[in-house]
Amino acid sequence: MGRGCGLRYGERRDRTASTADSHPRGGIPVTAPLDLSDLSSLPLDLARPRLVQPGLLPVVPGHERYWVRPGGVTALEMEAGDEITIVDRFGAQAAEFTVLGNGGEDFAAVGLRADAPATVLGALTEASTFDNEQVARVVNALAQRGLRPDAAHSVRLFGGWSPAGSREGFTAQRPVTAVVGNPSWQMALEDPNPPSELMIEVQRANPHTRREIELPPPLADPILDVRINNSTAVAYEVKKGDYIQILDVEGRQCSDFLAFDARALQEGHELGLDASTTRHIVGQAYSQPGLYGKFYNQDMDPLVEIIRDTVGRHDSFTPACNAKYYEDFGYPGHVNCTDNFNRQLDSYRVASRRSWPALNLFYNTMFDEHNMLVFDEPWSRPGDYVMMQAQRDLVCASSACPDDIDPSNGWVPTDIHLRVYSPERRFSMAISHRTTPDAEPKLTRQTGFHPRTSALTKQFTEYRNFWLPTHFDGHGPKAEYWACREKAVVMDLSPLRKFEVLGPDAEALLQYCMTRNIRKLSEGQVVYTAICNDTGGMIDDATVFRCSDTNFRVIPGDDYTGQWMRQMATEQGLDRVWIKDSTDQLHNIAVQGPASRDILRDLIWTPPQQPDFDSVTWFRFTIGRIGDHQGLPVILSRTGYSGELGYELFCHPKDAPAVWDAVWEAGKPHGLAPMGLDALDMVRIESGLVFAGYDFDDQTDPFEAGIGFTVPLKTKEDDFSGRGALLKRKENPQRTMVGLELEGNELAGHGDPVHVGRFKVGVITSATRSPILRKNIALCRMMVEHAEIGAEVQVGKLDGQQKRIPATVVKTPFYDPEKLKPRS
Template sequence: MTAPLDLTDLSSLPLDLARPRLVQPGLLPVVPGHERYWVRPGGVTALELESGDELTVVDRFGAQAAELTVLGNGGEDFSALGLRADAPATVLGSLTEGSAFDNEQVARVVTALALRGLRPDAAHGVRLFGGWSPAGSRETFTAQRPVTAVVGNPTWAMNFEEQNPPSDLMIEVQRADPYRPREIELPPPLAEPVLDVRIDHSTAIGYEVKKGDYIQIIDVAGRQCSDFLAFDARALQEGRELGLDASTTRHIVGQAYAQPGLHGKFYNQDMDPLVSIIRDTVGRHDAFTPACNAKYYEDFGYPGHVNCTDNFNGQLKRYSVAARKSWPALNLFYNTMFDEHNMLVFDEPWSRPGDYVMMQAQQDLVCASSACPDDIDPSNGWVPTDIHLRVYSSERKFSMAITHRTNPDSVPKLTRETAFHERTSALTKQFTEYRNFWLPTHYDGYGPKAEYWACREKAAVMDLSPLRKFEVIGPDAEALLQYCMTRNIRKLSEGQVVYTAICNDTGGMIDDATVFRCSDTNFRVIPGEDYTGEWMRQVATERGLDRVWIKDSTDQLHNIAVQGPASRDILRDLIWTPPHQPDFDSVTWFRFTIGRIGDHQGTPVIVSRTGYSGELGYELFCHPSHANAVWDAVWEAGQPHGLTPLGLDALDMLRIESGLVFAGYDFDDQIDPFEAGVGFTVPLKTKEDDFSGRDALLRRKANPQRRMVGLELAGNEPAGHGDTVHVGRFQVGVVTSATRSPVLRKNIALCRMMVEHAEVGAEVEIGKLDGQQKRIPATVVATPFYDPKKEKPRS
């Protein structure tokens, strides 16, 4: 078992305190001496404790064991926490297996054990929780003397029918001396750095980087701007200053600033790339304004104020770079934006302690980085702090990633590859970040149109693994889902799936989801967002439903969809089911079965008659370790039927034609299911039990103001998300999704329209430019545009 170690995450812990005047989640603790850390499944977290410090281990989601090892100067010292070892430390024992030992963080733990004369495979521990421990279970220990506490989190592969995936543990530490000065702990190096230097606040440094090397710029305390300059080193030797150019970069990448992915490079004036963005844990930067300069402070009445431009001039002098009064820079962690009046505005940065940006040099470079001294406005949160710089050799490779946080103070998660990436990446290089995973936009050698037609006429296979999965299990599971979901979950039969809206108390849609009923007490909820799981846990607590476990199984279940008229023929001879499960041909629309690929010894899968294409189709769920086997079997079986891979671009055409809504485009928490066109998910007359948003939805349905309608556009110019829809001068609607329909040979759009203009046949105009100077005539039509009776998926 490979067990990567999860490094600590330090942030504020919400407590029952008087509400502060300003809420700033994700920064340093609001309670003196209180710290919080996380332990991922298969990982360990080590903490140094002083005498009197309190350590609390929390099984936040329930049914998750923990292993606690206590180390003193002479070896194991469990009595320091009032404990006796009762089991082997299995997680520690696994640290030297496979590639885990190559992990810098793991090496630190192994070294700490070695200094005490211990081997990981000989370590002991105290087992906490496990079995069916309630969500939120916690055990607290007080250190009698200085020790190192190591918390391990056992992991395993989830069994489909047991529905008990491993989950995170949380550690809380309350220091006995909360005011003892403690240096903010940086994230450990991602590899052995060739340069590792602190940039003190209000200073800058110049440095050289070789082509291919990686530059990691870390915000130490959070909310601190760091200006970055880079020059082509060879051009400097020739007397030419070719540095980062924001205008050229925006022209080439089509974005305000480069981000990890296809459009991830910053260019110079000659349109040559200088750096490529590899990782970005913040996502908000500035490429519009120069580094701060003397004139900026002088104009505010602060003559002589230290500034980044003068600091850069001093550092770059030795590289024969001419001094300037203002330097155009990439302002990392600086939070600027243009408002609706096209005015440039800014606020405090989004960065938290330890956030970073990693870039790879595309040429030999001369670089300069600053820790901005601005203390007269919010650009550094009013208090300038340090920046840390690390440079790594080109010999090391790092995954490309953006950070996702469920909540502002959540543990950051880097974009990851799905379990099917090895197969999809062999077919295309066109990937985009989609809900914290890399997914293909389209496939090389096919293209969106070919992929679309394959799905409409033959069959296509697509990776849908980013869909979130939550196992909701226990005696109170049905009661919880009956309240959280708009659909009547009590009527859901075992082996049945239902599509539902999920609403807040105002009737706005938090998310949509499919719900699988696995047994009387076991359900699988598949929404789009991580927050849906957090919200269900919150509801369970508020309603006193303490016999339900909501466990995230996204990393235990990855899935592909096989869609199209030939999908049944492709899978019929491929899926074997045991006698106690429905056979493949019995799986009708919105039903599922559990089976295997080939025969009783084949790869285990869950097969559901669901999809997002408007065609006959199925989804196959498997453990990530089986993904290649599942893909290969489907791909081989599909070749005689013309099976084609399908990316997000083609999927968007398919789902819009079929009137299928998409979160963030067609609905959000301000839009109710009726306005989003999924009012059929709200059985107000037949569902007698109360559910979240019911009262608000009763009022909204009785007094509708907007409806989701279809639009057919005249001519060949397309609409886009957010385009305004007008009758005369006044706006009556907004385009939520739009595409060119290959099968209809027309431009079409989904539109949220005022009810006065929502009747089929109504004539409207889609506004372009400012909404007034250019109009596209359009007609309201019924949806879905394609197969309005859904005869194809039902077939």
């Protein structure tokens, strides 16, 4: 195992939708990020960087960074003089450090003595939740270094109440293998301290002048494993069902892809990828790789389907680079993908072309506001990949693009790597997200309730890194909507982020981060709040649960909110607070509708020290169990996103199917139905409930978003983030949120302009057809001069001038404006 190669058993846990899948980045060293908050702390030559490219270029030569997920292990090869630092990123998380030399353990090589068993290593052979092949790979690799997992020792680091960012550093005196294990546990609802990730930083004593990039380990045993050297191409055959993984080795390198129906080629017909046919069938303005479609030939037969995409930004299905492109720029004779493809495909009797319509992976093209095709450097990082599945037997060709005359390869062509896997090894569908540019990617995953929802529908969409149903077979959005308004529904809302904010400084931190007055929040109470930056723009909205004097649970929509709270804790000098991500420890369903109380009343048991079910009033919560004192533990809150009487149930993901079953059985006599995102959008717009990215963003303040009630400027005396800016904005408002009722039956859409005469006075943020009101309605951010109730405006369609829909400003919420139903 080469230097820097990680045994990535633990790093892949929350980056895949299936626990059997491997980590998408594998053993790639991740470079340290630039700390942009204090450039003065950087060395003089870095204090004014010409370019800031977090996560791509190394700041310090020889510096590497790795993550160890809870329950996982990372192993690294160390040379004499190499320094390793283990970091408890979020605090209160133990680490197990094992050092292996030739033939056995060698703690003396880093000046340590073992003081505890290596429990994480010992559990590897019992890790039934992991793919057996992956477990065997790690166990065998450790055994080769003289270590039997169940007899290994470690040095115990951190734990208890170690502060966030605690660090322990060691220097290797001789070559060793450093193994870091991260203990995991199920978070108790009464003691909310979830396990969190560790970080490893390595500083090499003898860094190479050129960064060494190691490929991620294969996701399974490949049947084809080929390096495509820069400026070359390869042709290859795959069978129906095979998975094709194309990896960007060093980042920002394009790869053109061709595919032909193999049987048709044998019969003398060239049926390859066709851009126009694909564009027509997938229904997109221009075809681009992603999870939402297949790619077709001229006969409308699918050739490949995208299974995974760790980049998220690609091409417009433009031709592969060709000789004419370079000639027109004054570079005759330049090597190009088209000529490389022609040579490779000659043996398959594919006729040469001067230009190939290729699927351009990692190629960052787009249409600008003038409908012009433009391009820039790719978004791909080292180890990023796109995985496709062959829909029939194919002849394929892949290239490592040689373009070095423009930004398409970041100006420097590099290698591409190709792997093909057998269909016997199934892979989850996923795309990848990063909370910040230099963060590790996380693949889309399933919620704990997915085994139940997937049995009721195949209609899923990717929502905030999870798969959620849009609607359910045998129901549909309208039926689900009416069930919510008249009876009851159950919906999966597990993607909501959960953060445990713990410690003596927890209240002070939230008092600064949240617009609401957290000091007034009682134990067992919930409050809805805005979260603003220093300009008053909304970072997020959230509900805050007060669990005790020092324990809070914050439930926002976005991962970044947790990182921002940690940043605020540092800036405010609050070092006795821990912000721990519990999203993977708490998944939740909402039971909403007039019958929700009757469904849950006999289902939820609460202990004597907790409020009983009927004591849980609006925006309160309790801790209980399903059925009786021996039932599954849950948190019940009287909250929701529907405008109806309703509750939310939080539980550990492993308990989620049983919790769903219990609710489902209890709800049958009451007409309980499942509800997806389509119907949820209808009920939340009717109820005037805002949605991030549509009704607010970081340029919108809470007053403009229609939730000014979350900003008690008069009664909250303590300072909070954005207070000064919000005072000025409230004194001089320019826009406000209003409701619109539209004439006729034509819907408005998000982003439609709203006019008075020729000029724009507002914009539609959310819109729907209200079944109960039998009207088209919309939320609109309007200039205050035209926001008076009863004002007449027009919603612009086409170019905003050629077609108008008359509309009237009305009071919101549209439905139950006094909120009598959720309060009932």
